Amino acid sequence: MGGMGNRGAAAKVLTFLGERWAALFLLLLLLGFGFLERNFFTFKNFSNILYYATTYALLAAGETFVIITGGIDLSVGFVMGFTGVSSAIVMRDMYAAGRPEAACLLVGAAVGLALGLIPGLINGLLVARLRVPPFIATLGTYGVANGMALYLSNGFPITFLPPRVQKIGNSFLAYLLPDKGFTFLHRPEGLKSKELRSLIGIVPVTVLVTAAVLLVFAFILKRTRFGQHLYAIGGSKDAAIRAGINVPSHLVRTYVLSSMLAAVAGVLYVFRSGIGNFTTMSASYELFAVAAVVIGGASLMGGKGGLGGTLIGILILMTLENGLNIAGIPAFYRYIATGVILIAAVVIDQFTPERKAGGA
Amino acid sequence: MVPEAAASTNRKATAPARWLGRNWAIVFLLLELAAFGLLGKNFFSPENLQNILVACLPVLLLAMGETFVIITGGIDLSVGFVMGFATVVCAKFMVLLQAAGLPPWASIPLAALICLAIGLIPGLINGTLVARLKVPPFLATFGLYGIAYGFSEIISKNTPIGGLPPIAGEIGNEYFFYIVPGKTVSFLVKPQNLAMEEMRSMISVLPILVVIFFVFVAIFAFVLRRTRFGQHTYAIGGSMDAAVRAGINVPAHLTWIYIISAFFASLSGVMYVLKYVSGRADAGSARMLDSVVAVVIGGASLYGGTGAVKGTIIGALIIATLETGMVNLLIPSHNRYIAIGAILVIAVLIDQFFPELVGRGE
Numbered sequence: 001m002g003g004m005g006n007r008g009a010a011a012k013v014l015t016f017l018g019e020r021w022a023a024l025f026l027l028l029l030l031l032g033f034g035f036l037e038r039n040f041f042t043f044k045n046f047s048n049i050l051y052y053a054t055t056y057a058l059l060a061a062g063e064t065f066v067i068i069t070g071g072i073d074l075s076v077g078f079v080m081g082f083t084g085v086s087s088a089i090v091m092r093d094m095y096a097a098g099r100p101e102a103a104c105l106l107v108g109a110a111v112g113l114a115l116g117l118i119p120g121l122i123n124g125l126l127v128a129r130l131r132v133p134p135f136i137a138t139l140g141t142y143g144v145a146n147g148m149a150l151y152l153s154n155g156f157p158i159t160f161l162p163p164r165v166q167k168i169g170n171s172f173l174a175y176l177l178p179d180k181g182f183t184f185l186h187r188p189e190g191l192k193s194k195e196l197r198s199l200i201g202i203v204p205v206t207v208l209v210t211a212a213v214l215l216v217f218a219f220i221l222k223r224t225r226f227g228q229h230l231y232a233i234g235g236s237k238d239a240a241i242r243a244g245i246n247v248p249s250h251l252v253r254t255y256v257l258s259s260m261l262a263a264v265a266g267v268l269y270v271f272r273s274g275i276g277n278f279t280t281m282s283a284s285y286e287l288f289a290v291a292a293v294v295i296g297g298a299s300l301m302g303g304k305g306g307l308g309g310t311l312i313g314i315l316i317l318m319t320l321e322n323g324l325n326i327a328g329i330p331a332f333y334r335y336i337a338t339g340v341i342l343i344a345a346v347v348i349d350q351f352t353p354e355r356k357a358g359g360a
Numbered sequence: 361m362v363p364e365a366a367a368s369t370n371r372k373a374t375a376p377a378r379w380l381g382r383n384w385a386i387v388f389l390l391l392e393l394a395a396f397g398l399l400g401k402n403f404f405s406p407e408n409l410q411n412i413l414v415a416c417l418p419v420l421l422l423a424m425g426e427t428f429v430i431i432t433g434g435i436d437l438s439v440g441f442v443m444g445f446a447t448v449v450c451a452k453f454m455v456l457l458q459a460a461g462l463p464p465w466a467s468i469p470l471a472a473l474i475c476l477a478i479g480l481i482p483g484l485i486n487g488t489l490v491a492r493l494k495v496p497p498f499l500a501t502f503g504l505y506g507i508a509y510g511f512s513e514i515i516s517k518n519t520p521i522g523g524l525p526p527i528a529g530e531i532g533n534e535y536f537f538y539i540v541p542g543k544t545v546s547f548l549v550k551p552q553n554l555a556m557e558e559m560r561s562m563i564s565v566l567p568i569l570v571v572i573f574f575v576f577v578a579i580f581a582f583v584l585r586r587t588r589f590g591q592h593t594y595a596i597g598g599s600m601d602a603a604v605r606a607g608i609n610v611p612a613h614l615t616w617i618y619i620i621s622a623f624f625a626s627l628s629g630v631m632y633v634l635k636y637v638s639g640r641a642d643a644g645s646a647r648m649l650d651s652v653v654a655v656v657i658g659g660a661s662l663y664g665g666t667g668a669v670k671g672t673i674i675g676a677l678i679i680a681t682l683e684t685g686m687v688n689l690l691i692p693s694h695n696r697y698i699a700i701g702a703i704l705v706i707a708v709l710i711d712q713f714f715p716e717l718v719g720r721g722e
């Protein structure tokens with residue numbers, strides 16, 4: 001033990017590290033995999049990481065809002081499955097009925113997104129008006145949404161969607177043909193197979209959509225009164241009420257937002273895979289979403305967290321998965337890694353000295 | 361923390377309303393039985409009623425551990441995947457011990473014991489995280505949920521483990537008594553050389569699994585109700601501060617609680633292996649929800665301090681009856697998630713809004 005000054009400095013260093021460990025860890029992961037594996041630092045691979053990160057990023061973004069208010073949403077993974085299945089069924093049936101493809105896609109996506117509001121509304125009402133603990137309310141909708149998805153799909157993936165679904169879902173913002181030039185949004189026509197192979201897709205459309213959605217939500221959280229009120233509610237519900245914030249209505253909207261983002265993830269999943277699939281019980285999307293938010297510096301007690309941190313959390317989890325994958329390590333190690341990092345994040349948060357005394 | 365609704369609900373409840381509030385779970389169970397009895401075929405046959413008991417085992421075993429945890433005010437989200445982990449470990453060791461030349465009478469119990477011992481590890485980790493490192497129970501066990509699942513997929517190489525000693529399945533699916541009315545009663549083995557007609561009239565009584573595993577339920581019901589350990593569990597859930605002041609070693613106690621929970625999850629895994637003669641990583645993935653639902657239906661409050669094995673058994677029976685009844689009516693079993701999710705929310709709402717009826721208003 002040193003003197004007061006020393007201890008203060010040590011605490012400052014610890015606080016600094018404790019608050020930024022996630023970004024440092026991500027950096028280390030990237031460097032580590034980069035050194036160990038030849039195919040890691042390629043444009044294609046990073047594009048791949050982002051492509052697979054979209055689903056998780058959307059779910060985790062919704063989870064961030066909920067966790068900032070001091071709640072939790074366990075239903076996101078199954079809401080995603082439910083909306084994906086519903087949207088795919090609409091697309092399939094309309095297409096089978098001979099409607100134009102564009103109409104099928106638009107109506108299908110709209111139905112999926114609209115249905116996504118319902119579980120959120122139920123969660124929000126249960127939590128905000130009926131004072132059911134968030135954990136239990138969303139565990140209930142987790143069961144119901146999962147059951148609905150299985151009921152609608154009868155336990156099988158929904159197939160025979162209009163072919164254009166997958167085409168759109170897997171297109172890129174731009175295509176670069178080395179030495180020849182760019183095209184936007186559609187593949188250049190009449191390419192030879194050799195040229196086709198050297199064609200580089202830049203920014204998958206799903207990544208673009210996800211990024212746009214996340215930007216809007218980051219704006220809501222950081223720059224609007226609504227966003228600031230969420231932090232106030234998470235910090236102290238009583239103080240928020242005394243400050244005149246309509247807490248129940250804010251909470252309802254928060255759970256609706258979370259569910260809505262899960263629906264976006266569900267619809268994007270349909271576009272990406274060309275099928276509508278229910279979420280399996282062991283997919284554990286909720287685990288990855290919560291883990292990302294907590295790794296990103298949010299506290300389950302509420303009042304802390306942000307989309308930037310959550311994004312770092314998601315990138316850590318996805319980089320880990322991608323790196324393990326390239327190294328030929330079975331995918332299931334990522335469940336272990338995620339669990340360990342989640343717990344480590346909480347323990348680190350626990351032992352990081354607070355910058356200022358006080359605060360709940 | 362007392363739900364705010366508890367303070368505001370201050371009406372006088374009439375005696376019948378109060379009785380209903382306290383016993384709605386039993387009433388619900390009876391109504392459920394009656395409904396399936398009316399709609400189903402042979403629902404009340406001895407065979408089907410015993411099927412309900414067997415079906416309630418996996419939920420009940422997980423819910424037993426969860427009861428202890430929830431009474432202390434915690435939650436264990438890892439039970440389902442710890443159960444899957446246990447099935448994989450147990451099945452793997454049965455295969456290994458069989459390959460090592462051990463006879464089934466040795467390899468089966470030995471594998472079960474090894475599995476139960478290894479199954480304590482996730483509990484120890486959960487308990488240490490919660491009790492010593494002050495990680496919120498929800499997050500600690502959520503971490504283990506991922507870790508346990510990852511390990512079981514790796515051990516099982518992502519395929520169900522088969523090739524177990526067939527006798528395991530006999531223990532898991534046979535009965536203590538077989539009665540052929542007017543002819544014989546035989547113990548443990550099915551009577552041989554029966555005519556078709558007699559086969560059909562044979563009644564099997566007491567599934568072996570139910571007997572084995574209810575012994576554990578009974579022991580821990582006793583522990584919770586009649587021992588100091590049980591009293592301390594309630595005390596910690598009632599008020600952790602008061603428990604500390606009363607001289608209870610709270611960290612040590614909490615660690616034990618999570619070990620008990622993992623122990624029951626492993627028991628449930630052993631049961632699964634005996635019943636289905638295989639081990640799979642996702643064997644219990646749907647059961648975490650069920651176990652929490654059973655405990656909450658049984659009258660435990662998530663705020664800690666209340667709950668009892670009797671209630672948990674009723675909760676598990678409600679779920680098992682639903683499952684068995686749906687099979688009986690040929691309804692695809694995945695529809696049960698809708699019902700179970702809804703029941704969970706309703707149970708919590710009853711708990712929240714009628715604390716006085718439930719007998720929890722101070």
